[in-house]
Amino acid sequence: MDTIALDSRLRHAGGFLGRRSGMLIDGKLVQAVSGKTFPVYNPATGTVIANVPEGDKADVDLAVAAARRAFDDGVWAKVGPSARGKMLWKLADLIERDLEELAELESIDNGKPYAVAKVADLPLAVDMFRYMAGWATKITGSTLPLSLPGEYLSYTVREPVGVVGQIIPWNFPLLMACWKLAPALAAGCTVVLKAAEQTPMSALRLGELFQEAGFPPGVVNILTGFGETAGAAIAAHPDVDKVAFTGSTEVGKLIVQAAAGNLKKVSLELGGKSPAIILPDADLDLAISGAANAIFFNHGQCCCAGSRLYAHKSVYDKVVSGVADIASKIKVGPGLDPSTEMGPLVSDEQFSRVTSYIEDGRRSGAHVAVGGNRVGNLGYFVAPTVLEKTTPDMKVIREEIFGPVVCATPFDDNDLDAIAKRANDTIYGLAASVWTANGGTAHKLASRIRSGTVWINCHNVFDASLPFGGYKQSGWGREMGAEVFHNYTEVKAVTAAL
Missing domain, CATH: 3.40.605.10 (Aldehyde Dehydrogenase; Chain A, domain 1)
Structure with missing residues (x-):
């Protein structure tokens, strides 16, 4: 016993x-x-x-x-x-x-x-x-x-x-x-x-x-x-x-x-591999904090986590730097500690899964902007992680990690069809978020994204009245x-x- x-x-x-x-x-x-x-x-x-x-x-x-x-x-x-x-x-x-x-x-x-x-x-x-x-x-x-x-x-x-x-x-x-x-x-x-x-x-x-x-x-x-x-x-x-x-x-x-x-x-x-798309006219303070919450909420153990971060090249560096800064300041610790902002992953098995994805990303050429490591020697803690220089063929982009790991990629298109094509380049279709100051652009892009939920200037908003589910293999x-x-x-x- x-x-x-x-x-x-x-x-x-x-x-x-x-x-x-x-x-x-x-x-x-x-x-x-x-x-x-x-x-x-x-x-x-x-x-x-x-x-x-x-x-x-x-x-x-x-x-x-x-x-x-x-x-x-x-x-x-x-x-x-x-x-x-x-x-x-x-x-x-x-x-x-x-x-x-x-x-x-x-x-x-x-x-x-x-x-x-x-x-x-x-x-x-x-x-x-x-x-x-x-x-x-x-x-x-x-x-x-x-x-x-x-x-x-x-x-x-x-x-x-x-x-x-x-x-x-x-x-x-x-x-x-x-x-x-x-x-x-x-x-x-x-x-x-x-x-x-x-x-x-x-x-x-x-x-x-x-x-x-x-x-x-x-x-x-x-x-x-x-x-x-x-x-x-x-x-x-x-x-x-x-x-x-x-x-x-x-x-x-x-x-x-x-x-x-x-x-x-x-x-x-x-499952899901949800994109968070930040357009150049977005309120960057709102978008950066929102993108961080999209992936780090519930330790990234969320089927609709914003695990693919797409930011226009004109704001990409500021977005990645901002999300990484937030990640570096998150207090990781036991859930019963009142000061904790992010707890451990649920199990040793999940810990091994997430850390193996991070290592695979490194081997494939992704750059760890922040995190990427275990926190402490006890329990199943992984630091909030931002991966840069990710490409569409990488496992960290294609597969669901289900942990506090976001893959950041710049885009230089202004064409909404091209942006939506990036967002839809996945077997999943559970959720997405769009960050822009232009309401018309937001709704046009939402109509092009094939997912069960599209959030505009927010992410992880749930209510008993809102239907939730996915397209494709979600x-x-x-x-x-x-x-x-x-x-x-x-x-x-x-x-x-x-």
Whole structure:
């Protein structure tokens, strides 16, 4: 048994970390059928903070059976839309009540600064449940005028898709769970959710809050385990009607293959290599700070991070110098340290991935303007890094690094089609930002960029009402907003001869 090491700076989450937490299956907190557990690490120190159940196929079978009963036997269907909305709102109240505890769990589990989790991740999670609570009573169909001879009444209804398997990533553990759970439950689906093995703690605590909020048994099931076992079992399960996945494009393709058995519906929010484009007329102070935030927010572990920085040659040197200066001043440290601005990467594996990309960039001819090194000898810290002299054929430009590494490239075109061609030169299409003082230019360029989100004079702006998802290999479908209900409902057409 690993020794549990709790940070002395914990003020709210120590009690939860100190007890044996369980997975939520059929309304009960349980251990894995196998009895196995696995350790969870604090990425700031590499020490074990908890041991959690190692769920696998047997546990998935139990969870799916519970979700199937709750859906098919009408337990959840008999809870009307208004009552569903009230339950979602109550859960939001409970998350808000325990905001400090959950923020600490995110910090010690994922590595992100506690202050950031407290003012960003948690409020957005609360807002997601409240926003979707309002939608529970507003998922409607329409009446349709038919053109064929005769008299008919035709209408459509939107019905819940059924049992939904959800697999979430480690970069925003609680927020991603809320992005998935809230709309699925508002639509009337039942859910089996698997937390990322690197960051399961806030999901397990969320399971306790679902119990407290009074959700019927089987409606929400939350598992911990590994992607190769529990995740694969969810994706392939014949009684799962739909799978929603957020993670890498490589794993997303495996999800699609696994889902083919019963042709379950699939939505995917995958990788990105998002461009931040700074035009010569941009407010440079705004653009420089915005470009830095675009890549260094959440340690660069963000699917829409502005990891490709394109600046017009007339402002390129000033932009790179400014971003590098910001990077050099970012305070890197443990997430629970109040002075920390950037925490560690989530795991040793991610640390090795990011540092190997930096070294590959060096070997390929990129110049490290700032950073490029490990910070300290403990934990998984990488200095915020700016790479210059990057070219379109380099791996650091072509592939998603998922760390605090930005690749800067000048351009000398004033033609918007040429600029957009650079931005679109990627297999991904998740997000982009455009920095300019000319509103017309901004919107013209936004129309040419093939991505699910284009920010103008901002980056990393999220709201429960904004649909989020990608073009090309950045995924299928959209999270949030009204668009998300296409993921969790089926449309039925009803026609009656009069």
